[in-house]
Amino acid sequence: MLKELTSVIDKLGDVLADLQRQENLATLHHAQQASHEQNNGIWQKLFVGQPRSTPPSPSASDLTRLLADFEHLLGRLRHQQGQLHRLQQFNGQKLQQVAQALQQSPFTPARARALLAELARLDGGAHQGLLWQLLDCYQESLRLCLEQEQRSRAHQHELCSRLQQLIDELHFSGDVGAELAKIQSQLLQQRDGLALPPLCLRLIELTIEGCRQERQNSTLFLARLNTNLGEMHHNFAISLSEGQALFDARTHHGHHIAGELRAIGEHLVSQDNEQLKEEIELRLRSITHVLVQHERLQEREQSLLNRMNAMELQIQELKQETEDFKQRLSVQSEKLFIDSLTQIYNRAAMEERLEVEYRRWLRYQEPLCIALLDIDYFKDINDRYGHLAGDKALRLIARTIQKSLRDSDFVARFGGEEFVLLLPNVNPDKLNTPLEKLREQIRNIPFRFKDERVTITASIGATLFRTGDSTTSALERADQALYRAKHAGRDQTVMA
Numbered sequence: 001m002l003k004e005l006t007s008v009i010d011k012l013g014d015v016l017a018d019l020q021r022q023e024n025l026a027t028l029h030h031a032q033q034a035s036h037e038q039n040n041g042i043w044q045k046l047f048v049g050q051p052r053s054t055p056p057s058p059s060a061s062d063l064t065r066l067l068a069d070f071e072h073l074l075g076r077l078r079h080q081q082g083q084l085h086r087l088q089q090f091n092g093q094k095l096q097q098v099a100q101a102l103q104q105s106p107f108t109p110a111r112a113r114a115l116l117a118e119l120a121r122l123d124g125g126a127h128q129g130l131l132w133q134l135l136d137c138y139q140e141s142l143r144l145c146l147e148q149e150q151r152s153r154a155h156q157h158e159l160c161s162r163l164q165q166l167i168d169e170l171h172f173s174g175d176v177g178a179e180l181a182k183i184q185s186q187l188l189q190q191r192d193g194l195a196l197p198p199l200c201l202r203l204i205e206l207t208i209e210g211c212r213q214e215r216q217n218s219t220l221f222l223a224r225l226n227t228n229l230g231e232m233h234h235n236f237a238i239s240l241s242e243g244q245a246l247f248d249a250r251t252h253h254g255h256h257i258a259g260e261l262r263a264i265g266e267h268l269v270s271q272d273n274e275q276l277k278e279e280i281e282l283r284l285r286s287i288t289h290v291l292v293q294h295e296r297l298q299e300r301e302q303s304l305l306n307r308m309n310a311m312e313l314q315i316q317e318l319k320q321e322t323e324d325f326k327q328r329l330s331v332q333s334e335k336l337f338i339d340s341l342t343q344i345y346n347r348a349a350m351e352e353r354l355e356v357e358y359r360r361w362l363r364y365q366e367p368l369c370i371a372l373l374d375i376d377y378f379k380d381i382n383d384r385y386g387h388l389a390g391d392k393a394l395r396l397i398a399r400t401i402q403k404s405l406r407d408s409d410f411v412a413r414f415g416g417e418e419f420v421l422l423l424p425n426v427n428p429d430k431l432n433t434p435l436e437k438l439r440e441q442i443r444n445i446p447f448r449f450k451d452e453r454v455t456i457t458a459s460i461g462a463t464l465f466r467t468g469d470s471t472t473s474a475l476e477r478a479d480q481a482l483y484r485a486k487h488a489g490r491d492q493t494v495m496a
């Protein structure tokens with residue numbers, strides 16, 4: 001997919017370069033035509049009547065706008081290409097790790113091993129992220145089968161809900177989509193832990209199948225786009241050389257006419273009458289000949305302009321198609337960075353953003369805070385009011401955190417009931433204030449489960465980046481601070 005995208009981006013780059021050349025030519029053409037008309041205007045009026053007004057070139061007036069649009073589009077596509085590439089690398093590594101762990105496990109059955117081999121051959125593309133999570137669930141379900149019944153029930157429930165969330169993120173249509181929906185409802189009533197591993201495997205198979213189909217569709221779409229761009233590139237090249245040839249010919253004719261007129265002027269002063277008459281007749285025949293050719297050139301120019309009009313339409317259509325494609329890409333990469341339950345950023349997005357903020361911190365040394373927020377006794381909420389109540393609480397808490405932060409701050413669901421916050425450019429002396437305010441806001445959310453008013457609290461561990469820190473060392477320090485907050489009785493903020 002990335003390869004096809006790269007080739008489309010390259011083609012767009014070619015078309016953009018053509019557009020730029022076309023614009024330069026149009027500008028030059030207009031400038032030279034203006035000066036040419038100024039020089040010969042009087043003579044033209046004398047011999048040809050009013051100068052024929054050339055219809056305004058559509059490309060000249062609209063090219064600048066098109067160029068800016070194309071450049072913008074190209075820039076955004078390149079940016080998205082980079083983002084996708086990094087994310088695919090991350091997900092690819094994760095996929096490899098989980099697959100390796102499964103390969104090495106003595107409990108992995110033959111069907112799963114066959115699927116792992118298939119996965120190694122498949123380029124999962126945009127779905128690598130989901131695939132490694134599904135493999136992770138599968139590994140977990142195998143482990144649950146081997147565990148004691150008592151402990152495994154809660155975990156089994158959790159795993160079912162995780163799998164349902166993952167299915168939510170898959171947007172396959174047709175048979176694959178229908179079977180996924182069936183599995184999702186099976187997961188709702190899942191009682192038997194032993195049935196989970198085969199269900200997981202079926203999910204992985206379906207994801208691979210869906211991936212293949214989606215890849216096929218994307219490849220077809222990109223191939224069509226690529227062909228269209230290729231044709232456009234070709235047409236541009238032809239029009240460009242045709243335009244250049246016409247321009248050269250018109251300039252040549254202009255010089256010719258000017259030369260003839262100059263010669264007439266010279267003869268007027270130096271020759272006697274009879275000779276002068278012959279000379280002028282000869283010159284006029286020559287000028288008439290040039291003017292006929294000139295008319296033909298103008299017809300050719302008119303047809304070139306018509307072709308360019310048609311090409312502009314083609315460009316607009318192509319732009320629309322590329323815009324649609326960009327939209328699809330955006331939706332896809334957004335989905336890759338958004339947590340499906342809470343609709344805030346997920347861990348992958350956090351890792352991207354952390355890198356960006358860290359590099360900015362290294363460069364400008366403005367205070368950067370990283371904080372971990374973990375909901376207290378969340379397991380009790382699940383156990384007492386059910387998993388769905390737990391999910392609802394997570395959604396509300398995520399929304400509360402998001403609302404409480406400044407626009408420049410960042411929050412992501414780190415996993416389970418844990419969130420990570422990045423607060424750039426904070427006042428180190430007043431760092432506690434926004435974090436304590438946030439903790440209070442969570443505590444004051446009016447939860448109501450089974451007609452009971454429930455207070456949910458959170459613990460926060462936070463730290464500022466220090467000289468010599470890496471992203472990992474700062475994150476570990478925030479984690480230790482969170483650990484201390486939990487052990488000191490929860491519902492508090494600890495700075496490290």
Ligand SMILES: Nc1nc2c(ncn2[C@@H]2O[C@H](COP(=O)(O)OP(=O)(O)OP(=O)(O)O)[C@@H](O)[C@H]2O)c(=O)[nH]1
Binds near residue numbers: 378388391394416
């Ligand atoms: N409903 C729901 N629960 C989840 C989700 N992800 C993780 N959990 C639950 O979050 C709970 C976390 O439990 P623990 O790690 O023991 O932590 P805790 O109960 O919050 O206790 P402390 O963190 O020590 O205060 C587990 O029961 C998980 O099942 C989810 O997406 N939805």
